[in-house]
Amino acid sequence: TGRATLYDAVGGEAFFRRLVHEFYERVWADEVLRRMYPQDDRAGAEERFSLFLMQFWGGPGTYSEQRGHPRLRMRHHPFPIDHDARNRWIACMTAALDALEPAPLLRAELDDYxxxxxxxxINHNPAF
Ligand code: HEM
Known part of the structure; x- marks a missing residue:
């Protein structure tokens, strides 16, 4: 019994690796976002984000074996994420999802998340 995972429904590891690759293509083309990311470790960044998403959606738990508890708010503290950065990040992810075309119900679940x-x-508000 039990519900199939989104991880399996979208196609497993290959889907998340492709999604993250498409995402980072766009992040590296964004003049605000690219300054926050490690310039010399794009492959590592792709690996960390892929493993996190695979684990989050019900796939293997390799992310936490390598990185421990996600604590994403804490890990993002060094980066000044304001509404503009958040919207740029979402624009990159939306375009990456558009490129992969997951089935509509899965897409809705991913978009919502x-x-x-x-x-x-968001941890920074330039107005204050
Ligand atoms: C790491 C920026 C949102 C998941 C990072 C890094 C940056 C960053 C600069 C460091 C890259 C690296 O070396 O791994 C941002 C910005 C966001 C955002 C500007 C805009 C809102 C998110 C969201 C998620 C996420 C929504 C989850 C759905 C991760 C993960 C890592 C990471 C898993 C790697 C953590 C680690 O193990 O070190 N992010 N991020 N990020 N981000 Fe984000």
């Missing part, structure tokens, strides 16, 4: 998670990562 990324929308909320990205908002939760």
């Amino acid at each position: 990324f929308d909320r998670a990205a908002t939760a990562m």
Whole structure:
């Protein structure tokens, strides 16, 4: 019994690796976002984000074996994430999802999650 995972439904590891690759293509083309990311470790960044998403959606737990508890708010503390950065991040992810075309119900679940998670990562307000 039990519900099939989104991880399996979208196609497993290959889907998340492709999604993250498409995402980082766009991050590296964004003049605000690219300054926050490690310039000399794009492969490592792709690996960390892929493993996190695979684990989050019900795939193998390799991310936590390598990195421990995600604690994403804490890990993002060094980066000044304001509404503009959040919206740029979501634009990159939306375009990456557009490129992969997951089935509509899966797409809706992914969109909803990324929308909320990205908002939760805002830690900076340049107006104050
Ligand atoms: C890491 C930026 C949102 C998941 C990072 C890194 C940066 C960054 C600069 C360091 C890259 C690296 O060396 O791994 C941002 C910005 C966001 C955002 C500007 C805008 C809101 C999110 C969201 C998620 C996420 C919504 C989850 C759905 C991760 C993960 C890592 C990471 C898993 C690697 C953590 C680790 O193990 O070190 N992010 N991020 N990020 N981000 Fe984000």
